[in-house]
Structures are given as structure tokens and as C-alpha cells.
Amino acid sequence: DTGVSQDPRHKITKRGQNVTFRCDPISEHNRLYWYRQTLGQGPEFLTYFQNEAQLEKSRLLSDRFSAERPKGSFSTLEIQRTEQGDSAMYLCASSYGVAGVGETQYFGPGTRLLVL
């Protein structure tokens, strides 16, 4: 399967713990996106990378959230000091993007986080 993969698929943690999620994009894709989705809503954009550069991070929900893509391939999303309100589905998407041209984002299966 050459689609976007995410690990883990599910994570249960206690409030105050740190969690890290991984995303492996489609191999030839240069752009990688993180979204959060809460129940009954569409995905909400958090941040994106073009290759290893994080080009947009102002939409990250707080300074407890951070993302990396050190080698321009896989990415990690870390949430520090988790709170119950962080419980959601975290989705990763990737695309091949060229400036000024429409692109299509393909999503992974998501990581469902439950903070107790």
C-alpha cells in the first residue's frame, strides 16, 4: 500500500502526558499537512511542510503543539502536557505541490487520541 500512513491509529493517555504521532506521506509528495478533527466537524488545518521546511504554523492550537519533518519525508506531531480538550482525531495529508498550481491532498487514516 503506497498511501499515507499514520501511527499509532489509537492512543489513550492521561492528562499531562506527552504524546507523539508519526505520519509517512506518499513517497513522491513534497508537502505534508496536519489536521485535527473533532466529532461532527470537518478537519481543521494545523500546520504544513514543504519538504523539511515548516511553512505555516500559526494555526497550531497552542505552544504545546509542535511538528517536525527533519528529512523531508516522515513527520511527527507532538502534544505536550495533554489536556482533555486535545481528544480528537489527528489527520495527516500529503500532496505534490507547485506554487500557484492547484493540488490534491491525500489523507491518512488518522490517529484517534483520547485524553483521560
Next chain:
Amino acid sequence: GQQLNQSPQSMFIQEGEDVSMNCTSSSIFNTWLWYKQEPGEGPVLLIALYKAGELTSNGRLTAQFGITRKDSFLNISASIPSDVGIYFCAGLRYNNNDMRFGAGTRLTVKP
């Protein structure tokens, strides 16, 4: 937050019926996309639209990019039980890369 208004919120239809849902925005988008999401899974791309006025089909699905670039619709013809799921519209602008989603249309198909 979401800037796209998607309607209806939910639909209950009989197998074989046609379905129509739409998305409107106060802002212009350069690309409109339609995704389907099933429980516990990520959204799966159905149709992508890149030009105003574009009408694109994918099997029983047809979608159009509105002329004003502020709206799009998705039609599903002759619905079948496996069409069940939540359908999301999404809009993308070239100058920033955060894709905005509608709140979704939940489709239920009765056999």
C-alpha cells in the same frame, strides 16, 4: 474555524435515489475538493475541481466548481448502501495552503 457552509447536514434516502449536496463560501477558492469519510478512517478524495465552471464526473458522482468560485455541489446518482458516510467539501487557495472544510453531510441510505 470553518468558512464553508455545507448543506444539508444530513440526508436519509432510499436506495436508488439521487442525492445532491452543496457548499458555499463568502470567499473565493482556487480549488474545490469533495471527500468521503467513514467512521474511524481518514477522508478519501472523491473529486477535485480546479477551474471555475468545471463539471467533473467520477462514476455515479458529479461535482461542479461554481462560476463565482464561491460554491460547489456534489451529486450522487442511483445511491447504493455503500454510499453511506460523511461527505465533506473543501476549498483551497493558492496563496495559503490551509484547506478549509465544510462541516460535512451525513448520508444514510436505506436498502
